Amino acid sequence: MLDVIIELHYLNLFLILALGLISGVWGLILYFRKKTINRPWRTALIITAADALLQGIFGVTLLLMGQKPGTGTDLYYLHYVYGGIVALAIPVALTYATGGKKPRRDVLIYSIAALILFAAAFRAWMTGPVHWP
Numbered sequence: 001m002l003d004v005i006i007e008l009h010y011l012n013l014f015l016i017l018a019l020g021l022i023s024g025v026w027g028l029i030l031y032f033r034k035k036t037i038n039r040p041w042r043t044a045l046i047i048t049a050a051d052a053l054l055q056g057i058f059g060v061t062l063l064l065m066g067q068k069p070g071t072g073t074d075l076y077y078l079h080y081v082y083g084g085i086v087a088l089a090i091p092v093a094l095t096y097a098t099g100g101k102k103p104r105r106d107v108l109i110y111s112i113a114a115l116i117l118f119a120a121a122f123r124a125w126m127t128g129p130v131h132w133p
Contacts, residue, residue: 002065009058013125016055016086019048020118027111036103037110045110049090052117056087069128082124089117 023044030041069079093113097106 005058005061012055015051016121017118019051020114023048024111024115024118027107031107031111037107048114052086059083079124079127082120085120086117089113
């Protein structure tokens with residue numbers, strides 16, 4: 001069971017990276033083209049946030065099973081910091097969004113949050129174990 005969760009946590013990373021980057025860049029394109037939130041982008045953003053939450057669940061499950069990220073250094077705790085940022089990027093953005101009062105600003109906030117999610121996931125990957133499937 002442990003091996004399955006480790007593998008899911010590892011493989012889901014690539015989905016997080018793709019979704020965060022796609023949602024972030026797509027949102028910036030909408031913002032600079034002076035468009036507002038559209039349904040397909042909103043759906044992509046929701047899927048990105050849900051997948052980030054799933055990644056966090058995998059990580060916490062591994063932690064509860066006595067596992068910890070291993071980098072060969074004492075900086076493994078950064079994995080937890082970056083993992084927390086991944087899990088909280090979109091929910092924190094929700095607190096800064098205007099709820100539709102300023103739709104263009106909302107697009108920018110969510111786009112930046114998705115790119116922060118991508119960057120934090122990438123950094124978490126760098127602090128996690130070296131894994132060759």
